[in-house]
Amino acid sequence: MNTREIETLLGKYYEGNTSLAEEKILRDFFRNGDLPDHLKEHRQLFGFFADRQSENLPDPDFERKLTEKLAGEADGATVIPFTLRNKRFLAFARVAAAILLLAGLFFSLRNEISDSRKQQAVNRRTELAYAQTTQALMIVSSNLNAGLKQVSKLRLLDQVMTDMQPLGKFYQYTLIINPDELPKKSTK
Numbered sequence: 001m002n003t004r005e006i007e008t009l010l011g012k013y014y015e016g017n018t019s020l021a022e023e024k025i026l027r028d029f030f031r032n033g034d035l036p037d038h039l040k041e042h043r044q045l046f047g048f049f050a051d052r053q054s055e056n057l058p059d060p061d062f063e064r065k066l067t068e069k070l071a072g073e074a075d076g077a078t079v080i081p082f083t084l085r086n087k088r089f090l091a092f093a094r095v096a097a098a099i100l101l102l103a104g105l106f107f108s109l110r111n112e113i114s115d116s117r118k119q120q121a122v123n124r125r126t127e128l129a130y131a132q133t134t135q136a137l138m139i140v141s142s143n144l145n146a147g148l149k150q151v152s153k154l155r156l157l158d159q160v161m162t163d164m165q166p167l168g169k170f171y172q173y174t175l176i177i178n179p180d181e182l183p184k185k186s187t188k
Contacts, residue, residue: 003036010042 009026012018018026030039030046059065 003039006039010039 006026006029009018009022013023013026027046030043035043
């Protein structure tokens, strides 16, 4: 057979589109000793299938039994019988599943309620902190306003002192009302 035809059959084989006759052609081709270099890697695969095909199964009725069993399963005729032990296990599994479901619901609802309570507590604490901060700032503001009133009095005093400064020059000169009261200076 031509190498191109074998390559085409190999492509179909690896895609799963070959017939039994085409697969037999491939096995026969790879059993021959003379192969091109690029096809030698496929020899082991087809040699393995050829070796296994010649093997005999230990039980001659194995293939018939397997075919019957597979046909029975395909029809849906295979039924697994429930014994008393299996029924008890199934009932136990149902009860366990229900308990797990209820426990999961309980804990998830409990966590949601706890989270909402925590959020409310945080909101209350935030509002309380806001109110206390507002109150503290009002006290600071009133004290600041009282301090500013005192500062305004000091400004008024400073203004008066500034206005009186020219009068202070008057005291530089001594008025002599009674010349006898002046200390006597020696004139030597």
